Amino acid sequence: MQLQPKILIYGYGNPGRQDDGLGSVFVDLLKKWLDSKSIENVELENDYQLNIEDALTISEKDLVVFVDASIENIDDYCLTRVEAEDSKIEFSMHAVSASFILDMSNQLYDKDPETYLLHIKGYEWDYKEELTNKATINLNKALDFIKKRILDPLSFKDHVIEIME
Amino acid sequence: MSRKITIEPVTRVEGHGKVTIHLDSEGNVTQTRLHIVEFRGFERFVQGRPYWEAPVLVQRLCGICPVSHHLAAAKALDVIVGAGTGNGLTATGEKMRRLMHYGQMFQSHTLHFFHLVSPDLLFGIDADPAIRNIIGVALKHKDLAVQGVMMRKYGQEVIKATAGKKIHGTGAIPGGINKNLSIKERDLLLNGGDMMNADKMVEWAQGAVDFFKGYHKANSNFIDNFAKFPSNHLSLVRKDGALDFYHGVLRSVDFEGNKILHDIDYQGYLDYIAEEVRPWTYMKFPFMKEMGEDNGWYRVGPLARLNTCDFIPSPLAQKEFEIYKAYTNGKPNNMCMHTHWARLIEILHSAEIIRDLLNDPDLQGNDLVTKGTKTNEGVGLLEAPRGTLFHHYRINDNDQIEMANLIVSTTNNNEPMNRSVNYVAKNYMTGQKEITEGMMNAVEVSIRAYDPCLSCATHALGKMPLEISLIDSDDNIIDKKKSK
Known part of the structure; x- marks a missing residue:
């Protein structure tokens, strides 16, 4: 029997700030589906933002998908590949990027899990604990997409796009 | 001609900050300000x-x-x-x-x-x-x-x-704790x-x-x-x-x-x-x-x-x-x-x-x-x-x-942070015509000591560029740098 890859789906953002909570809500909804399907090789994590200790968390996985709200020029959602070297040119803050975390995993633990970032388009960022209707539509599309990929993990790499700035 | 140097946002500080440093015609620092976009709503x-x-x-x-x-x-x-x-x-x-x-x-x-x-x-x-x-x-x-x-x-x-x-932890409740x-x-x-x-x-x-x-x-x-x-x-x-x-x-x-x-x-x-x-x-x-x-x-x-x-x-x-x-x-x-x-x-x-x-x-x-x-x-x-x-x-x-x-x-810590910026500006930027990486980081080091955290909890992708602008007294941008 083929060994299932250890997958981590990691949503981040502040659910108290409207669409910034897309990553967190995504994980909550995905958990229900995983439980209903008795899928055991997928671990879920969520937090307000990524931080340095996440390097240790991802170093123990084969495949990682970070999920975050996005204000980029995308229609609804998209998947990009996370490359470790990106961290060299970004500036550091308490909240760090997925590429930074991957770079730390490489440098500290010699681990380089296959890592992706799922961008879900958000629109409003006020002090409310609810997603906008448009963001919810995007969320559901992204959920359907990720469920298919989880059932066929080798397909992640076939659905990567590049975001035009 | 007097000049104004702007550094924004301050890196490795939560949220966004902007530093303006005003120079007179001889390059002396006349005024410094740390602008922080704090949400008070x-x-x-x-x-x-x-x-x-x-x-x-x-x-x-x-x-x-x-x-x-x-x-x-x-x-x-x-x-x-x-x-x-x-x-x-x-x-x-x-x-x-x-x-x-x-x-x-x-x-x-x-x-x-x-x-x-x-x-x-x-x-x-x-x-x-x-x-x-x-x-x-x-x-x-x-x-x-x-x-x-x-x-x-x-x-x-x-x-x-x-x-x-x-x-959104729930441990503390009015009058005590829930676990x-x-x-x-x-x-x-x-x-x-x-x-x-x-x-x-x-x-x-x-x-x-x-x-x-x-x-x-x-x-x-x-x-x-x-x-x-x-x-x-x-x-x-x-x-x-x-x-x-x-x-x-x-x-x-x-x-x-x-x-x-x-x-x-x-x-x-x-x-x-x-x-x-x-x-x-x-x-x-x-x-x-x-x-x-x-x-x-x-x-x-x-x-x-x-x-x-x-x-x-x-x-x-x-x-x-x-x-x-x-x-x-x-x-x-x-x-x-x-x-x-x-x-x-x-x-x-x-x-x-x-x-x-x-x-x-x-x-x-x-x-x-x-x-x-x-x-x-x-x-x-x-x-x-x-x-x-x-x-x-x-x-x-x-x-x-x-x-x-x-x-x-x-x-x-608002006033102390402003005073720290003023110290660095006077000691590192007097008589200078451009901002070096070292000068810029000196400003940041002085602010970073306070570990400021701004009231800005959204960290959606694409929201935090680093931008440095050099602006003269007529508000013309002399130089501008931006990082990803």
């Missing part, structure tokens, strides 16, 4: 909400220090539900909150030192930014970087065990496998203090003189003068150690503290009323706390405190970069207190909530990682919040 946002929601609601304010807001709000509501002002909770209630708070202090200070400060110290503030970051530390000092990760993770686990969950610490949770934190245990955290925290002392010895001129200026200092202290992050009375001293606020009950803070509004920024400037706007400003945070307290109630940190105090002959320390030294001593103290609390059977008690006679107004203060945090609420007869006033730590 939160106080209106909570109006009309049931008071018991506040400890969870306020965590929307900030994804960096939600625990501090959670606990400060809970402390204010303790007063409203008649559970006293910090000393009326059950033993389990108070100690669980303390454990949560010291876990927060431990992880936040650790992150600041290892992630944000150690690159500056290990590589120098004018080093290539490509290596002056935590990845650079990982490449050259792997053990140090791994320790930083593990210490941060440990603090987060303490918070998770006490607050119930990572996001105790199970034996399983305690044992995991006390004797966790490999390196994740309380003794190891104390050992590594001591190692970090020793690292700084060694660095200081070799670089005393920089550490002692960079952005040094006299100030008043304010913090909570325990009634007997001990350092206490969770509860106490409000004390302030001037730059020579003379007491200004004499251990006052913070329920009456409005009699002593006011906030000045200046037209060029949304962020207010707090000051002590009896000294006025010009002279009553103060520092908060690690440097201030170690200047106001008389001793530290844990043995290893107390020993380091004595060494630290001896360096200034017992007088207040006004050296900006010594804030890092003070912060490391506080990490050590936090680790010791966490270990002590984990060994305290009160944490497994079942008497979690205190009830009393309700009032309509309460103030909650605590020492957050960045300094004194004020929460003040008043409710109406329908149990709705009708007034909220928050003074966050970074606001308390």
Whole structure:
């Protein structure tokens, strides 16, 4: 029997700030589906933002998908590949990027899990604990997409796009 | 022609900041300003909400220090539900909150030192930014970087065990706490496998203090003189003068150690503290009323706390405190970069207190909530990682919040941060025609010492570029740099 890859789906953002909570809500909804399907090789994590200790968390996985709200020029959602070297040119803050975390995993633990970032388009960022209707539509599309990929993990790499700035 | 140099946003500081430095025609610095975009609408946002929601609601304010807001709000509501002002909770209630708070202090200070400060110290503030970051530390000092990760993770686990969950924790409620610490949770934190245990955290925290002392010895001129200026200092202290992050009375001293606020009950803070509004920024400037706007400003945070307290109630940190105090002959320390030294001593103290609390059977008690006679107004203060945090609420007869006033730590440090920027500008930029990387980082290092955290909790992708603009007196952009 083929060994299932250890997958981590990691949503981040502040659910108290409207669409910034897309990553967190995504994980909550995905958990229900995983439980209903008795899928055991997928671990879920969520937090307000990524931080340095996440390097240790991802170093123990084969495949990682970070999920975050996005204000980029995308229609609804998209998947990009996370490359470790990106961290060299970004500036550091308490909240760090997925590429930074991957770079730390490489440098500290010699681990380089296959890592992706799922961008879900958000629109409003006020002090409310609810997603906008448009963001919810995007969320559901992204959920359907990720469920298919989880059932066929080798397909992640076939659905990567590049975001035009 | 006079010129204005603009650096925005300040890197490695939460949210966005902008520094403007005005030069006259001969290149002399005439004015400096740190502009911080602080969102002040939160106080209106909570109006009309049931008071018991506040400890969870306020965590929307900030994804960096939600625990501090959670606990400060809970402390204010303790007063409203008649559970006293910090000393009326059950033993389990108070100690669980303390454990949560010291876990927060431990992880936040650790992150600041290892992630944000150690690159500056290990590589120098004018080093290539490509290596002056935590990845650079990982490449050259792997053990140090791994320790930083593990210490941060440990603090987060303490918070998770006490607050119930990572996001929007619910541990503290008006009058107490909603869970105790199970034996399983305690044992995991006390004797966790490999390196994740309380003794190891104390050992590594001591190692970090020793690292700084060694660095200081070799670089005393920089550490002692960079952005040094006299100030008043304010913090909570325990009634007997001990350092206490969770509860106490409000004390302030001037730059020579003379007491200004004499251990006052913070329920009456409005009699002593006011906030000045200046037209060029949304962020207010707090000051002590009896000294006025010009002279009553103060520092908060690690440097201030170690200047106001008389001793530290844990043995290893107390020993380091004595060494630290001896360096200034017992007088207040006004050296900006010594804030890092003070912060490391506080990490050590936090680790010791966490270990002590984990060994305290009160944490497994079942008497979690205190009830009393309700009032309509309460103030909650605590020492957050960045300094004194004020929460003040008043409710109406329908149990709705009708007034909220928050003074966050970074606001308390507004004037000192501006003075630090002014120091660097005068010492590094006078007569200069362009901003070098070293100059720019010198400004940031001076601000970073305060570990400011802005009220900006959204971190959606694409929102945080680094942009540097050089603008002349006619508002023409002379130069502009932008990073990803």
